[in-house]
Amino acid sequence: MKKTKILGWSALALIFVAAFAMGFKAATEHNFDAGYEVGDMAADFSLKNVDGTMVSLSDFDSAKGFLVIFTCNTCPYAQAYEDRIIALDAKYKPQGVPVIAINPNNPSAKPGDSFAKMKERAAEKGFTFPYLFDEGQKIYPQYGATRTPHVFLLEKKDSGNMVKYIGAIDDNYQDASQVDEKFVENAVDAMLAGNEINPKTTKAIGCGIR
Structure with a gap:
């Protein structure tokens, strides 16, 4: 015993x-592998767009900042936010803050997120913004993206692109009409007005990157 x-x-x-x-x-x-935090300077990249061109942040001479959004074709959360991402681009691109969407998934693990399927999805939804393929999955770890969608608001400065907000688009992925907190819109509006962003980070809700 x-x-x-x-x-x-x-x-x-x-x-x-x-x-x-x-x-x-x-x-x-x-x-x-934590990636960027608010206040960090984000490195530029060169990724293939669905139209076959290579896109970098440095291509946007007149931009005041960027909404870099990691998203994909197949995730139900990403799909639920597609129309809202299009609306964000329509609202803020004329103000100098365009959406730059990046698909971080490995098509070997998620065949529905292949480059060919990206082109189909972009045409079907009428994306008005670049939809880039993170081939080799080199960019999303730098940012520290973990979900689709996952937003990184960048502000263009003389020294580079500073991370100003990280997280979710809003507080209700299920129903856009029931949103109480528009995190991204509030963050961009504050940035453009030169005001403090609050909150600077929120929890991204979505599918894990594969």
């Missing part, structure tokens, strides 16, 4: 040590 008790405590100790080690590893990996 005594021996069984000792073995039981030993097993528990081993489980605890293993769990701690796994937790430490996960925390370390998360920190390493």
Whole structure:
């Protein structure tokens, strides 16, 4: 009986040590791949658009900033936000803040997110903004995007593009008519007015990037 008790405590100790080690590893990996925070300067990129051209942030000479939105074809959350993303581009592109949409998914894992399917989706929905393919999945880890959709508002400055807001588009992915907090609109409006953005970060709700 005594021996069984000792073995039981030993097993528990081993489980605890293993769990701690796994937790430490996960925390370390998360920190390493955390991506940008508000106030960081975002590096430019060159990605293929659905029209076959290569697009970079530096192409937009007159832009005051950008709404870089990681999204895709297949995620129900991303699909629910497509019309709202189109509306954001229609509202803010004339004010100098265009939408730049990026598909971060690996088509080997998500065949519906292939470049060919991206072209079909963009034509079907009438996208008014670049819809770029993160081939090799090199850009989304730099940003720290984890979901589709995941928004990064950038403000163009002399030194580069500063991250001003990270997170969700609004607080109701299910029904645009029932939105209480328009996080992205509030953030862009504040940025353009030279006011403090509040909140600067929210939790992105959507499908995990694959």
